[in-house]
Each structure stands twice: as C-alpha cells, then as structure tokens.
Amino acid sequence: MAERTSKQLPARGGTLNAHAPFHPRLGDLVSDLAKAGRIGVVVDLPSATSASYQLRPPGGGTDWRASSDGTTLRPVPVPITHVTPMNRDVVYDHRAQQAGLPVTIRHEDGGTSESLLVLTPGQVELYHIQLEQLIERRKAARELER
Numbered sequence: 001m002a003e004r005t006s007k008q009l010p011a012r013g014g015t016l017n018a019h020a021p022f023h024p025r026l027g028d029l030v031s032d033l034a035k036a037g038r039i040g041v042v043v044d045l046p047s048a049t050s051a052s053y054q055l056r057p058p059g060g061g062t063d064w065r066a067s068s069d070g071t072t073l074r075p076v077p078v079p080i081t082h083v084t085p086m087n088r089d090v091v092y093d094h095r096a097q098q099a100g101l102p103v104t105i106r107h108e109d110g111g112t113s114e115s116l117l118v119l120t121p122g123q124v125e126l127y128h129i130q131l132e133q134l135i136e137r138r139k140a141a142r143e144l145e146r
Contacts, residue, residue: 022070022073023070024075025042025045029041029075030073031073031075032055032066032072033072033073035066035072040055040056040057040058041055041058043055043056046068052068053070078108078111080105080107084104085101086102086104090102102115102116
C-alpha cells in the first residue's frame with residue numbers, strides 16, 4: 001500500500017497555530033466536533049456549488065454537512081501497529097544529553113511515517129544491557145538447535 005501523505009500545510013502567508021482550521025481532502029477520515037465528535041469520510045468538498053463539506057459514516061449511512069471553514073473538523077489518526085528501527089545511525093546530542101534513534105512507525109492501514117525515538121543516557125544504558133542479554137539468549141538458543 002502507498003505511504004500515507006496527509007500532511008496539512010498552512011495557507012500561503014498564514015500561520016499554523018492551535019486555532020488553525022483543518023482542511024481535509026476527499027477520502028480523509030475526520031471527526032466533526034459540531035456533531036459530538038462523530039466520525040465521517042469526506043465525500044464532497046466545499047466548492048462553487050457546495051458551501052460545505054459532505055461527510056458520510058465510514059460504513060455507510062446518512063450523510064451530513066460540516067462548515068466549509070473546517071473549524072469543527074479534526075483529523076482522525078490511523079492506529080499504529082508497531083515501530084521498527086531504521087537502518088540509519090543513532091545520533092547523540094551532547095547539549096541535550098539525549099540520543100536519537102530513527103524509527104519507522106507502521107500504521108494499521110499499511111502506511112508508514114518516520115520519527116525519532118529520544119532516549120536519555122540512563123535509557124541508553126538500560127537498553128544496552130537488555131539487548132546484550134537478548135543477544136546472549138539468541139546465541140544459546142542457536143547452540144541448542146545444533
């Protein structure tokens with residue numbers, strides 16, 4: 001499945017703040033605050049012929065309309081299934097006293113996103129010990145298979 005690319009960018013010349021409206025695209029899953037957080041799929045966008053978003057429940061049902069300014073709409077995040085380390089170098093920021101491990105976040109819909117797992121020095125030491133123990137257990141299990 002294709003990588004999810006539903007990033008919302010601020011309008012040209014505008015600023016993105018806590019009150020910036022969300023402007024979904026066709027097919028986006030949204031929550032409508034004007035309808036007590038009801039979840040819907042965007043099936044029609046505001047245009048010259050339609051002054052509002054048209055939303056439909058994900059499994060089908062009766063459509064409803066949401067304001068064209070997007071102020072009542074919020075994106076619905078796709079659930080995460082798991083996170084895997086990327087094949088990139090770990091970085092250490094001496095000033096912040098933190099390590100950063102690049103990771104890939106895997107979503108339920110098959111999409112992925114990239115992020116950074118931030119670790120304190122204590123966490124790095126703890127995971128070092130735990131990973132060493134894991135490597136030793138794996139070696140011992142392989143020896144038993146022979």
